[in-house]
Amino acid sequence: MKRFRVALFACVALLLAGCLPTTVYYKEGAPVSGVARDHTQCDVDALRQVPVRTLTRYIPPTYSYRQVCNGAGACRTVRVILSPGRWERYDANEGLRARVARQCMADQGYEKVSLKPCPPEVVEATVITATRVQPPLTEKSCAIRIKGGKYQIVNPD
Template identity: 85%
Template sequence: MNLYRVPFLICVVLTLSGCLPTNVYYREGAPVSGVERDRTQCDVAALRQVPVRTLTRFIPPTYSYRPICNGAGKCRTVRVLLSPGRWESYDANEGLRARVARQCMADQGYQKVSLKPCPPEVVEATVITATRVQPPLTENSCAIRIKGGKYQIVNPE
């Protein structure tokens, strides 16, 4: 198996298993549709304030060295290419734009919260429906992920 694919596969498995927290913008009593609308507006405003700035950089190749020995025990070291050099484009303003969008959401009273996944017994005891209005949060609040990027906030007793 390609070793570069292992971290990707781990991420896919964890995401599919629902083990990761659900990160949402939260304001008690806010309708989820309003949160999504406000987030879109903040993303658009941030893009206007901090436009895309595409830069290109060269990532040099990486090599490893390993010994190769013949039947007589004579060895030599050979260079092995681990990763070829490549050109990569990136948005130099991406981080700043994300901070501007987060600040916009904070200015509207939202905070970014990370809700732990609900344990299986809570999921089994819950009628699954996407949250429409964000409820008050408690220290026991958890989230159930639903298809299509939706979620349900649960406050088990």
């Protein structure tokens, strides 16, 4: 039964992945390899400017209460644990570091864009090759996801 649920979840996740927009840093005419290099450099610079700050916090347990009755009809309220208490480590600077990296990309002329998935008829009519240079975007621009995290931007006629 557990295997079935895992397989079902994997199938649903794969189906949904094809329906989600592709979000990329975009600058018309930029080579995709240059975008990746600039993104990495901005991430490294942001890490230098806003280093990891690991903090620890305690998350207390959560409880619920329910009635339990015996065969004679005598009832009592019992406390049921929903989640146990736990210690959690987190990076307090993660959000700020992400904002610094996004600002770095914006300073280099990139904007984050979400491209809708290409409809099946466009995918079927397209020779699938990963985008190497970011083309001009139009209202009809869409994206085809390719294995390995690559994508193809398509401007249907």
